[in-house]
Amino acid sequence: MKKIALVTGGTRGIGGGIARRLKEAGYRVAANYHKDVAAAQKFHAETAIPIFSWDVSDYESCARGVEDVCAMMEGSIDILINNAGITRDGMLHKMEPSSWQLVLDTNLTSVFNMCRLVIGPMREKKFGRIINMSSVNGVKGQIGQSNYSATKAGIIGFTKSLALESASRGITVNAVAPGYISTDMTDAIREDVREKIVAGIPMGRFGKIDEIAQAVLYLVDENASYVTGITLNINGGQYL
Numbered sequence: 001m002k003k004i005a006l007v008t009g010g011t012r013g014i015g016g017g018i019a020r021r022l023k024e025a026g027y028r029v030a031a032n033y034h035k036d037v038a039a040a041q042k043f044h045a046e047t048a049i050p051i052f053s054w055d056v057s058d059y060e061s062c063a064r065g066v067e068d069v070c071a072m073m074e075g076s077i078d079i080l081i082n083n084a085g086i087t088r089d090g091m092l093h094k095m096e097p098s099s100w101q102l103v104l105d106t107n108l109t110s111v112f113n114m115c116r117l118v119i120g121p122m123r124e125k126k127f128g129r130i131i132n133m134s135s136v137n138g139v140k141g142q143i144g145q146s147n148y149s150a151t152k153a154g155i156i157g158f159t160k161s162l163a164l165e166s167a168s169r170g171i172t173v174n175a176v177a178p179g180y181i182s183t184d185m186t187d188a189i190r191e192d193v194r195e196k197i198v199a200g201i202p203m204g205r206f207g208k209i210d211e212i213a214q215a216v217l218y219l220v221d222e223n224a225s226y227v228t229g230i231t232l233n234i235n236g237g238q239y240l
């Protein structure tokens with residue numbers, strides 16, 4: 001039986017690229033989205049991957065979403081890609097408490113919500129693959145991203161802990177930390193700031209979605225069974 005993969009934030013950007021590659025590799029794929037119905041419908045029309053709308057920051061919403069996915073796919077989730085995430089960039093001295101909380105809930109609490117809901121069946125099956133999307137900015141920090149960087153660093157600690165808890169159950173839990181990848185999220189960066197960022201990337205360019213998706217394909221493979229608790233940095237050579 002082909003493995004069932006769920007990608008959150010899976011209809012656009014990096015998540016959309018991962019979902020497409022997983023499908024091409026033969027997995028049964030479901031994609032979650034939240035608000036952008038037009039983009040999700042376009043993605044579905046192009047890929048035939050089933051799409052499900054729910055708010056990853058809300059536990060009950062996730063519970064209903066996971067139930068719907070399992071019902072449609074006729075099985076429990078074998079592979080979870082926690083990709084959904086947002087930015088609300090701003091210098092800390094100007095940041096509203098609401099921007100802090102929204103980013104925390106959407107990027108980090110979501111990872112708890114989704115893992116909490118899939119981990120039981122994975123433990124029973126003695127198989128699972130969980131990938132949590134971190135970021136270069138969770139590893140090294142970034143001006144204007146105290147909220148986002150906190151979530152992406154938090155994801156690394158969460159990943160290591162869940163990897164330890166799951167190691168004896170055939171479940172691997174890893175983080176992928178992309179650098180600046182060309183997507184809607186990075187398109188929104190101001191031109192003058194973007195130039196400074198590119199100047200700090202040894203490869204001198206933003207990355208491509210496929211450069212992340214291919215790495216995820218490796219980590220979710222059944223044969224990547226001895227890789228757990230790592231953070232895979234894919235960032236064109238950016239380090240501290």
Ligand code: CAA
Pocket residue numbers: 087089090091134135136137142143144145148178179180181185186189190193196197
């Ligand atoms: N490198 C070096 N200096 C930087 C910088 C950078 N990346 N970003 C900002 N600065 C400097 C500015 O030049 C400025 O310096 P001075 O005070 O000496 O003039 C200072 O920091 C304050 O910055 P701004 O003048 O830009 O302040 P602002 O309040 O107008 O705007 C901001 C703040 C909205 C956060 C803006 O700086 C910004 O958009 N920064 C980009 C943040 C960023 O990288 N976001 C990543 C989005 S993509 C993503 O998150 C995906 C991922 O995982 C990588």
